[in-house]
Amino acid sequence: MKEEKTVKELFSSYSDDILNYSMSLLKDSDDAKDAVQEVFIRFINSQSSFRGDCSYKTWLLVITRNYCYKKLNGKTNQPVLIDENFPHTYEPKLEEKITLNDALKKLKHEEFELIYLREYACHSYQEIAEILGISVDNVKVKLFRVREQLRKYLK
Structure with missing residues (x-):
């Protein structure tokens, strides 16, 4: 019974994060909703293997990433535009949105994922490293390079 409560609490706490992350990877709201369900099914089935390292x-976000990449099966897709799913308190002008979205479209899928995890999902470098399975230093270097690319695109 306690496990069931834990799953319910986790679902309540993190289902929106999983949905947004899935949407950023899959670019389809129905697929993203399916991903949330599938992630929690996989979580329940593998709960005994959780070591507590993170x-x-x-x-849950690692499970989400693995599921979404498996679903994409190596296809390259364009990232979701910012204004479709990520409301912010600052409302940029239409021209700024178009320019930023054009720049984001030029990024590789992995580059967009780094920007999404850091800037929109507000994860720490450590969390991003754990989700992506790379070192914190590697996350910092890659983010620096992606930001430099975006600056060049926006000039």
Whole structure:
């Protein structure tokens, strides 16, 4: 019974994060909703293998990433535009949105994922490293390079 409560609590706490992350990877709202369900099914089935090396949220996002990449099956897709799913308090002008979205479209899928995890999902470098399975230093270097690319695109 306690496991069931834990799953319910985790679903309540993190289902929106999983949905947004899935949407950023899959670019389809129905697929993203399916991903949320599939992630929690996989979580339940593999709960005994959780070692506690990271937070539940990080582990759920790793499961999400693995599921979405498997679903994409190596296809290259364009990232979701910012204004479709990520409302912010600052409302940029239409021209700024178009320019930023054009720049984001030029990024490789992995580059967009780094920007999404850091800038929109507000994860720490450590969390991103755990989700992507790379070192914190590697995350910092890659983010620096992606930001430099975006600056060049926006000039």
